[in-house]
Amino acid sequence: MAASIKDVAKEAGVSIATVSRVLNDVDVVNEETKRKVVEAINKLGYRPNIIARSLKTQRTKTVGIVIPDISNQFYPEIVRGAEDVANIYDYNIMLCNTDLDFEKEMEYLRVLKEKMVDGVLYMSASLEPSILELIKQLQFPMVLVETANKAGDIPSVTIDNEKAAFDGVKYLIDKGNKKIAYIGVHEDEANANALRYIGYKNALKENGIEVNTNITYFGGLKAKDGYKGMSKILDNDDNIDSVFCCSDEVAMGAINALRDRNINVPEDVDVIGFGNIYSASIFYPKITTVAQPMYDMGSVGMRMLIKMINKQPTDSKSYVLDYKLIERDSCKK
Amino acid sequence: MAASIKDVAKEAGVSIATVSRVLNDVDVVNEETKRKVVEAINKLGYRPNIIARSLKTQRTKTVGIVIPDISNQFYPEIVRGAEDVANIYDYNIMLCNTDLDFEKEMEYLRVLKEKMVDGVLYMSASLEPSILELIKQLQFPMVLVETANKAGDIPSVTIDNEKAAFDGVKYLIDKGNKKIAYIGVHEDEANANALRYIGYKNALKENGIEVNTNITYFGGLKAKDGYKGMSKILDNDDNIDSVFCCSDEVAMGAINALRDRNINVPEDVDVIGFGNIYSASIFYPKITTVAQPMYDMGSVGMRMLIKMINKQPTDSKSYVLDYKLIERDSCKK
Numbered sequence: 001m002a003a004s005i006k007d008v009a010k011e012a013g014v015s016i017a018t019v020s021r022v023l024n025d026v027d028v029v030n031e032e033t034k035r036k037v038v039e040a041i042n043k044l045g046y047r048p049n050i051i052a053r054s055l056k057t058q059r060t061k062t063v064g065i066v067i068p069d070i071s072n073q074f075y076p077e078i079v080r081g082a083e084d085v086a087n088i089y090d091y092n093i094m095l096c097n098t099d100l101d102f103e104k105e106m107e108y109l110r111v112l113k114e115k116m117v118d119g120v121l122y123m124s125a126s127l128e129p130s131i132l133e134l135i136k137q138l139q140f141p142m143v144l145v146e147t148a149n150k151a152g153d154i155p156s157v158t159i160d161n162e163k164a165a166f167d168g169v170k171y172l173i174d175k176g177n178k179k180i181a182y183i184g185v186h187e188d189e190a191n192a193n194a195l196r197y198i199g200y201k202n203a204l205k206e207n208g209i210e211v212n213t214n215i216t217y218f219g220g221l222k223a224k225d226g227y228k229g230m231s232k233i234l235d236n237d238d239n240i241d242s243v244f245c246c247s248d249e250v251a252m253g254a255i256n257a258l259r260d261r262n263i264n265v266p267e268d269v270d271v272i273g274f275g276n277i278y279s280a281s282i283f284y285p286k287i288t289t290v291a292q293p294m295y296d297m298g299s300v301g302m303r304m305l306i307k308m309i310n311k312q313p314t315d316s317k318s319y320v321l322d323y324k325l326i327e328r329d330s331c332k333k
Numbered sequence: 334m335a336a337s338i339k340d341v342a343k344e345a346g347v348s349i350a351t352v353s354r355v356l357n358d359v360d361v362v363n364e365e366t367k368r369k370v371v372e373a374i375n376k377l378g379y380r381p382n383i384i385a386r387s388l389k390t391q392r393t394k395t396v397g398i399v400i401p402d403i404s405n406q407f408y409p410e411i412v413r414g415a416e417d418v419a420n421i422y423d424y425n426i427m428l429c430n431t432d433l434d435f436e437k438e439m440e441y442l443r444v445l446k447e448k449m450v451d452g453v454l455y456m457s458a459s460l461e462p463s464i465l466e467l468i469k470q471l472q473f474p475m476v477l478v479e480t481a482n483k484a485g486d487i488p489s490v491t492i493d494n495e496k497a498a499f500d501g502v503k504y505l506i507d508k509g510n511k512k513i514a515y516i517g518v519h520e521d522e523a524n525a526n527a528l529r530y531i532g533y534k535n536a537l538k539e540n541g542i543e544v545n546t547n548i549t550y551f552g553g554l555k556a557k558d559g560y561k562g563m564s565k566i567l568d569n570d571d572n573i574d575s576v577f578c579c580s581d582e583v584a585m586g587a588i589n590a591l592r593d594r595n596i597n598v599p600e601d602v603d604v605i606g607f608g609n610i611y612s613a614s615i616f617y618p619k620i621t622t623v624a625q626p627m628y629d630m631g632s633v634g635m636r637m638l639i640k641m642i643n644k645q646p647t648d649s650k651s652y653v654l655d656y657k658l659i660e661r662d663s664c665k666k
Contacts, residue, residue, distance in 0.1 A: 012597045047447050062427070062448065070403065071413040071628075073611070080404040083430050094395070095428045097416050114380050115395065115425060119516075152616065223615045252615050259617065278406070282556045284586050300416060 003044035011040035015163065036065025063114035063161070063305060065122040066096045066105065071251065072222075073277040074294065075123070077144060081298025082121055089306050091118070106134055113138045116307045121145055121301050124191075141308040145301040147192045148318060157301040157319045159292050162191045162322040166200025168272050168290040169244050171325055173207050174213065175332055177242035178271055179206065181215040183229035183254055184246025184274075191219065196246050215240055232260060241269060242331075248273035248280040251287050255330065270331040285329035293321050336377035344373035353471075359618035362476040389419035392555065396638060397431045397453040401623025402470040405555075406582065406610040406648040407627065408456070411478060414631025415454055422639050424451070433457065439467055446471045451642045454478055454634050457524075474641040480525045481651060488641070490634040490652045492625050494525045497656040498532030501605050501623040502577050504644055506540050508665055510603055513537065516562035516587055517607075524552065529579050529607065548573055559586025567594060574602060579604035584620050588663065603664040618662035626654050 005023075016032060021029050021333045022037040029037075040046070064084055067075045083093050094117060095106040105124060109131075112120055119141035124131070125151045135142060135154065144156035172180050182200050185193035197218075201211055214236040217229030226245060230253065233240065238261075245251040251273030255265050265271050265285055273280055276291035300319055307314045338356075342349045347366060347488045350541060354362050355370040362370075373379070398415055416426050429441040438457060440462075445453055448541055452474035460482045468475060468487070477489035505513050515533050518526035530551075534544055547569040550562030556585070557577060563586065566573065571594075578584040584606030588598050598604050598618055609624035633652055640647045 047443065060448075065428075067414065070416070071409040071611070073406070073409075076404040076406075076409050079428070080402065080430060083403070083428065087430075092444065094393050094431070095398075095412070095423050096425070097413060112378065112424065115393075162428075249615075256617065258613060270392065271476075278404070279616075282589060282616075283612075284589065284617045 003046040003273045007044055008037065008040045008046045011044060012036040015079035016184060018324060035048035035212045050145075052104075058116070059118055060116045061090055061311075062092050062094055062115070062117045063302070063309075064094045064096060064107055064108070064117040065123075066098060066112075066120060066180055067123045068100045069097050069291050070095065073279060074275060075292040077278070078123070078301075079145070081300075082302040083298075085271035085299045085302040085306070091306060098124070102128060102131070109134055109138060112114050113140065119143075119305045121298075122176070124148065141305060143234070143305045143308070144307075145297050152318065155304060155314070155317050157297050157321065158306065159193035159297075161322045162199040162202070164290045165196035165244070165246075165274070166291075167199075167201045167323075167325060168274065169200050169203035170207075171288075172242045172270055172272060172331070173203065173209070174243060175242070175270060178209060179215065179237075179240045179242070180209070181230075181233050181240045181243040182246075183217045183219070183226055183233070183250050185221070186218040193246055197287075200244055212237075221247040223249045223253035225254070226250035226255075227257045228253070234258075234263075235286070237262075243269060243271045244333035246270065247285075248275045248287055248289055249302060250274075251289070251330065252279070252283055256285075256289075263332050266332045272331060276326060281301055281328070288328045288331045289326050291324050292328045293323070296321055338378040338379070339381045340377055340440060341373045342375060342390070342542070350463035389438075391449070392451055392642075393449045393645045394423055395425045395427055395448070395450050396426045396635070396642075397429060397441070397450040398442055398456075399431060399445075399453060400456045402431045403428065403432050406612060407554075407580070407608055410611070410627040411456070411631035411634075413633040414628035414633075415478075416631075418632045418639070419636040424639060425637075426461040431457070435461060435464070438464060444473060446473065452467045452476075452638045453572065454631075454638055457482065458507070461516050476634045476641070478630050485651065486625060488637060488647070488650050490630050490637065490654065491525060492630075492654050492656045494528035495532040495535070497623050498529035498577070498579075498607070499536045499627075500532075500599075500656075500658060501607065502533050502536035503540075504621075505575045505577060505603055505605060505664070506536065506542070508575070508603060511542060511544070512548065512570075512573045512575070514550075514563075514573045514576040515565050515579075516552070516559055516566070516576060516583050519551040526579050533577055545570075549662055554580040554583055556582045556586035556589070559588075560590045561586070563587035563590035567596075571596075576602060576604045576608050578604065581608045581610045581616075581620055581622055583607075584622070584663065585616055588616075588618070598663050599665045605664060614661070619663045621661045622659050624659045627658070629654055 005019050009019045009308050017039055072290050098104045115152050125143045144154050148156040148158050187194045187197040219225040243254050251271050273287045273289035277287045280287040304314050338352050342352045352370055355367055419426050431437045456478050477487050481491050519569040520527045520530040548566050574617040576587050583602050606620045606622035609622045613620040613622050637647050
C-alpha cells in the first residue's frame, strides 16, 4: 500500500496542510519543518498524485515538442538538448511528429492544450496565418526553434541563416571558385531554409558573380534531393567548380551523384553542407559544413520556455545563436 | 469563452449525464442521441478537460517511451514507428532518454507512473534485477523493444539476434573469407547485441574456423568505437579479409580506419554492418548490412502495448520479427 499525504503528515508530526505547502512550494514554511516533511517523504517513499495536483495547480510539468520528423537526422539532437534541460527542471516532454502536415500540426496543438502541457517547443517549416491564429487562441507559452515568425511576437531560437549561407558561399569564393551551384530551398518558401538562398545570391552579387539558374536546384533537404539536384545540374552544365548545399544530407547526396559520374570531391568540385549532423563527420569525404548548434538550439529553447512557464524574466525575447564554419575534407585545402 | 459540457447538453437537448456517457463511451446511448451530441460537440468546438477525465477513468491516453538516446541513429526510426501507431489510436508519447544510466531509468519509470501514463515502451541495453522488480511493482503495461528479458514474462518485440549475426557471418564465409574480424559487444553483456557475438562464434565453428581473439574487439556501437576497434585489430594482425560489425555506425568507423591505412573496401576487405540505419545507404561505399525492421519494431510494439492497455487479447506474448540481409557495396559481389 503506497504512503498517503496523511501518513507523511503523521510521520513528520505536522498537519496535512503543511505537507501540501511544502509539496506545492506555495507558502512560507520554516526550514526545520520543511526538513522534517522532506525526511518523512523520503522515509515513506511518498509520491504525490501528480495528476490530481495538476488540476489544482493547472500545471502538468510536461511540455510538448512539435517537430516535422524525428527520423530526419536534423531533429534528434535538438530534441535531446531540449529533453536534457527539461529533465534538469523535472519536466517531461511529449513528442509529436507532424511531417509538416498542416492539419496534423493544428490537431497536435489542440491535443497538447487538452492534455494541459505547460508550454510548447515548436519546429515547423512554415508558420501559416491560421496556425499563428490557433497559437494565440490556445494561449500557451511557446518558443519557436529554427524558425522565427515575421512579426517577431513569438520568442524564437535561430541562427542567422542568411548570413550563415553568405559566409558558406564566401568560403567557396575565397577558394577561387566562380561557378557555384546551389541545392536547397527557394526564397519564396516561408521558412528558415529559404533565407539561405538569399544569402547565396548576396554572396555572389557582392563578388561580381551572376546568379545562373542552370546551376540552382530547389527541392527537399534529404540525401535523395541532393542526388537528384546534383544530377539535374550536371545535365545542364557539368562545368561547375563547387556546390553550396542547404543541408548535410543534400551534400551527401550531391557527393554521391558526383562520384557516380567520376567527378572527385574535392579535387574537381568543392562541396559544402549545412547543419553539421553527426554523419557529416564520418562520411567520406568528411563534409565541410556551416554548423548549426543543434543541441544548444534545443536546450536554449527549452530553458527559455521553462522560464516563460514560470513567469520568470528571460534575458531576451529571441536568441540568435552562433554558427561556425567547420573545415573538413569536402573542399580543397 | 470555451464551450462547456453544459452548453453541449443544451445544444443537443439532452442531459449532462448523457453527454458524459457519449464522451466516455461507458454506456449504451441510442444512435440518434449520440449523433445529436456529436453534432453539438462539433458545432460548439467543445473540448473535454482530459486531465479531469483522466482522474476519473485512470487513463491519460499517454504512453512513455524509454530509450537510451534519441541522438543515436538507431532509435529515431523506432520512435517514429511507435508514435505513428500511437497517433492512430489517439495516444501521445512521452519521450525519456536514459543514456543507459540505471538511476535515470529507475527515476523515469517512477515519474511516468506518477504522471499516470497508460503504459511504457521500454528499450534498455540491460535489464537489471532491480529494474525488473520496480517494473513489477509499478504494475503498468509494458512492452520491451529490441531486448527481451530472460524470464520472458514481459512481452517483447525483437529479432533473433543470434541467428541474424550467424547469417551475416555465414555470408562473409560464403564469399570465401576465412579471417573474419568482429567489432561489437561481448556475450557477457546482458543485452540483445551480445547475442550477436554468440552467432558470430557459432558461424565460425560450424565452418571449421577457430575464434581468434586477436581480431575481435568489444566496445560500444558508435562510429568511433568502430574506428578504434578496427585500428586495434589491424595493429594486432593486418591480414584479415573481412569484418563483422555489430552496428552500421561501427561499420562506418571501421571502413574509415581501413581507408586511413589505404586498405580498400570491398576490394581488400569485406565489411558487413548491422541495423540498416538511414546513413548506411548513403555512405561510401554503401554498406551491406543485416537489416533490422526498426520502424516496424516501434509500431508493432506500440500496437501490442495499446492492446494490453485496453485489455484486448494480443496474438502473441512476444514478437520476433524478420531481419534480412541487404547486399550493397561494402562486400565483394
